[in-house]
Amino acid sequence: MKKAIILTYGCQMNVNESEKAKTLLLELGYEFCDKISEADLVMLNTCTIREGVATKIYGKLGELKTIKNKGKHQIVIVSGCLAQEDGEILLKKWKHVNIVVGNQNIYLLKDAIHKIENLGFKQLQLTGDIDLLPPMIFPEHDAPTSAFVSITYGCNNFCAYCIVPYVRGRERSEPMENIIEQIKVLVSKGVKEIILLGQNVNSYGKGMEDVDFAKLLRKIKSDVQGKFRMRFASPHPRDFTLDAIRAMAEDVRISKNIHLPLQAGSDHILKLMNRGYSEQEYLDLVSKIKEIIPQASFTTDIIVGFPGESEEDFEETLNVARAVKYENAYMFAYSVRKGTKAEMMEGHLEESVKSDRLKRLMDLQTKISLEQSLTYAGSVQEILIEGYSEKSRDYLQGRTDSNKVVLVRAEEDLAPGDFIDVKIIEAKTWTLYGERVSGE
Numbered sequence: 001m002k003k004a005i006i007l008t009y010g011c012q013m014n015v016n017e018s019e020k021a022k023t024l025l026l027e028l029g030y031e032f033c034d035k036i037s038e039a040d041l042v043m044l045n046t047c048t049i050r051e052g053v054a055t056k057i058y059g060k061l062g063e064l065k066t067i068k069n070k071g072k073h074q075i076v077i078v079s080g081c082l083a084q085e086d087g088e089i090l091l092k093k094w095k096h097v098n099i100v101v102g103n104q105n106i107y108l109l110k111d112a113i114h115k116i117e118n119l120g121f122k123q124l125q126l127t128g129d130i131d132l133l134p135p136m137i138f139p140e141h142d143a144p145t146s147a148f149v150s151i152t153y154g155c156n157n158f159c160a161y162c163i164v165p166y167v168r169g170r171e172r173s174e175p176m177e178n179i180i181e182q183i184k185v186l187v188s189k190g191v192k193e194i195i196l197l198g199q200n201v202n203s204y205g206k207g208m209e210d211v212d213f214a215k216l217l218r219k220i221k222s223d224v225q226g227k228f229r230m231r232f233a234s235p236h237p238r239d240f241t242l243d244a245i246r247a248m249a250e251d252v253r254i255s256k257n258i259h260l261p262l263q264a265g266s267d268h269i270l271k272l273m274n275r276g277y278s279e280q281e282y283l284d285l286v287s288k289i290k291e292i293i294p295q296a297s298f299t300t301d302i303i304v305g306f307p308g309e310s311e312e313d314f315e316e317t318l319n320v321a322r323a324v325k326y327e328n329a330y331m332f333a334y335s336v337r338k339g340t341k342a343e344m345m346e347g348h349l350e351e352s353v354k355s356d357r358l359k360r361l362m363d364l365q366t367k368i369s370l371e372q373s374l375t376y377a378g379s380v381q382e383i384l385i386e387g388y389s390e391k392s393r394d395y396l397q398g399r400t401d402s403n404k405v406v407l408v409r410a411e412e413d414l415a416p417g418d419f420i421d422v423k424i425i426e427a428k429t430w431t432l433y434g435e436r437v438s439g440e
Contacts, residue, residue, distance in 0.1 A: 004030040005039040009057060010047025012197055012233060014080055016148035017106055018045045019139035024109050037067060041075040046082035048163050054082055061094050068096045075116055077101065084167040087127040102127040103168055104134045130169035136178050138185060145386055145416045147191045149182050150174060152198030160274045160341040161303065164199055173204050176216055180223050187226045192384055192417045196232035203239040214243040221251040229384055231255045237285055238276040245292045256293050257403040261301040265317035269306050279316060286324050297327050297402040304361055305334040305354030308347035314357050318364055327372045329365045333358045366429060373427040380437055385418045406432045
């Protein structure tokens with residue numbers, strides 16, 4: 001039996017694409033293993049959002065070269081954003097790489113592997129057709145409780161710091177009937193959490209006739225039966241319509257936790273980033289969401305130390321964090337990404353300044369996260385069981401509708417995919433502890 005391993009770097013889109021690739025490899029007769037030294041096929045599904053990730057991938061390619069030099073016959077595949085960006089360079093520099101395949105061409109893997117295995121091909125580059133809608137693949141899922149469904153591909157925003165539009169192409173939307181079909185299949189298989197994916201998920205339907213994100217949410221509500229939880233990532237504040245917010249409020253199965261990327265709180269920096277909204281417009285959107293969905297909670301992405309960011313600009317970001325009270329935030333110090341507009345901007349900051357600001361933001365967010373966690377104490381929450389706690393098999397881990405992690409004591413009749421009610425008896429910064437509510 002041929003053995004394969006897929007190493008995934010980057011975002012949820014990459015995870016979804018790895019699941020599709022795994023399905024194709026299973027169809028070719030591969031079984032999966034945990035060690036690259038044992039694998040006959042190694043696939044690196046890559047990300048290029050930050051330079052540090054690319055460095056890690058090149059290190060792994062060096063490791064694979066050493067394994068091949070020792071006589072191990074391996075098919076080495078590089079897929080994802082780095083493959084799309086540096087495909088020709090990868091093949092020239094790393095002669096042991098056999099296939100370079102872009103995000104939109106995962107479906108070509110079976111034919112490419114056949115050519116390498118049986119027809120004498122040494123290297124193949126599959127990075128064309130970047131703006132086409134890829135064929136639908138129903139992936140096998142490593143986590144049966146939760147599954148991703150891609151509804152858009154690519155991005156039209158061209159934020160100044162981001163390489164995504166250049167490596168994932170222009171925005172295109174999956175036909176609504178395909179999305180509904182995928183969700184129905186997943187729910188029929190017992191999947192209890194559906195996560196809609198897109199680089200700009202709530203701009204779904206642009207360029208299509210009489211279709212938008214709100215209509216998609218309502219179509220799922222009317223056409224897909226059963227108990228499950230639905231999330232989506234990542235929306236763009238500029239494209240969040242009142243109709244979409246109302247559609248969220250209408251379906252109890254849609255999580256009321258919203259990941260709403262801020263990136264910066266200063267109008268000056270938001271304009272330099274080409275984000276398309278102001279600080280006040282962002283805060284007005286948060287207020288409108290809370291008005292329509294009173295139980296809404298928020299998480300976000302924030303970049304500190306963007307070129308030209310002053311101390312006053314950074315303070316504006318802190319002020320927005322205080323005002324919104326995010327339950328969690330993904331926080332980064334700006335790093336140069338070659339090929340983006342920000343690379344050529346003036347006013348790049350010293351690493352020490354960026355590190356100091358990142359620490360101050362993280363300290364503030366830790367305080368806010370604890371305050372938000374404490375509001376759950378004593379409440380009863382419905383959680384979806386995901387599996388055992390990483391630290392102890394005496395506890396199961398689940399998540400609330402607001403995506404808070406909850407640990408509850410393991411019981412024989414509980415399994416991943418179960419929805420149960422728990423009373424929160426202790427609240428820490430990142431984790432809640434609950435007791436199962438029995439009886440009524």
